[in-house]
Each structure stands twice: as structure tokens, then as C-alpha cells.
Amino acid sequence: xxxxxxxxxxEIRKVLSYVSLxxxxxxxxxxxxxxxxxxxxxxxVASLLIGDIWSEDGGVKSEVRLTxxxxxxxxxxxxxxxxxxRRELIAYLATIDRSDTSKPLFYTQKREGFSANTMCQAxxxxxxxxxxxASSHSGRRSFCTNxxxxxIGVRTIMAVSGHRQLSSVQIYLDxxxxxxxxxxxxx
Numbered sequence: 746x747x748x749x750x751x752x753x754x755x756e757i758r759k760v761l762s763y764v765s766l767x768x769x770x771x772x773x774x775x776x777x778x779x780x781x782x783x784x785x786x787x788x789x790v791a792s793l794l795i796g797d798i799w800s801e802d803g804g805v806k807s808e809v810r811l812t813x814x815x816x817x818x819x820x821x822x823x824x825x826x827x828x829x830x831r832r833e834l835i836a837y838l839a840t841i842d843r844s845d846t847s848k849p850l851f852y853t854q855k856r857e858g859f860s861a862n863t864m865c866q867a868x869x870x871x872x873x874x875x876x877x878x879a880s881s882h883s884g885r886r887s888f889c890t891n892x893x894x895x896x897i898g899v900r901t902i903m904a905v906s907g908h909r910q911l912s913s914v915q916i917y918l919d920x921x922x923x924x925x926x927x928x929x930x931x932x
Contacts, residue, residue: 748916749882751890756877757781763875772851773871775837776864780884782830784906787868787881788861789815789824796846798834805834811907822907893918 752760764773779790792815800806809824816822826834842848849858859867865881872879885906892902899914908914 749880749886750878751887752781752877752879752883756879757887760872760875760877760879764871769854771837771840773867775833776851776868777871777884778830778833780868780881781887782827782833783809783824784885784888785824786817786885787865788817791851791859791861791864793850794846795838795841795843795848795850798850799838799843799846805831805838807831816907818907818909820907820909824907825905889914890918 760777761774764770764777767773776790779785779793780787789811792811793809797809797811798806805826807826809826811822811824813819813821841850841852851859851864853859853863853867868881872883889902889906892905893899899911899918902908902918903911903914906914
């Protein structure tokens, strides 16, 4: 099975533009951004509860603690919420009932919480209909690659993405022709 494609800024804007014009725009935008801005797996995004995000003091948490059951490797981890993602969360939370923090953060059209599979399919369709060749894992892979491109060390990328092995995170880091040009021009 091949690696998920990494997306460039233009492709991400195209996807978000498509999302903005369709039903459930705020929800779908946030789902996509959780993968691109926090490096979450679709399973992790689908498992989020309102209480994972919304603090008791009435604000958005700066760190989301995922339980072992919410993650792929069955190891609890912390997802750090950037300022940009926090603004998106605030916009989304204003559109939903936050009174029961044990409820899912994201609901399907049938008002049920997403399963990992249904969210994976929904994201795949968003990418397909927006004309961007990508999968539900493209956001996570783009997240890791973009951090590396900005000079963030591989151990830090490993920590924020929840990888437990250095070799695992290295698979996520993509290299493009522009990076190759810049590398040889450094000499």
C-alpha cells in the first residue's frame, strides 16, 4: 500500500474552499484541520468528545489528552492545540450544544457520533469532490512534513505526532523537488 499524499498550501486552500460552500462547512473544516494542524489520525478525531476540548472554565483546552482507547497504538498521548486550531475550535463550538461534555465532538447527518470508518469515508469524499487526490491520512502526513520543512527536529515531530519510533516518523517526511534544489544550492 502506498503512502498518503502530502498536500501543499494551494491544495489545502482548495479543499477548505470546497468545504466552505457545502453543508456542514464548519464541522468539516475543523475535521480536516485537526489532521493538518494537529497531526491527528482520523480515528483520533472521530473519537473526540466535547469534554476533551472544552474546559470546565468555559474555554478551549490548549492540550488535548487522548486516552489509549482513542489512539492507534493504544498509548495515551497529548495533542497540542495551536492558536490557529483554537480559533477554529471556538468557531465550531459556538455552533453546537456543549452542555453534555460526554457527547461526541462531531456528529453525522443522522446526529450520531462518527465512527473512524464513517469519518474516514467522509474525508475521502471531501478530498475527491474538491478535486484533490488525497486520503484521510494525508493531513497527518502533511503535518509531519510541514514541521520538518520548517526546521522542526525529527524527535519533536515524533513527540507531537505520537510516534513511538523514530523510523515510523521518518516514513511520514516527504521530500519535493524544491527542497532538493534548495539543498544543493546551500553548498
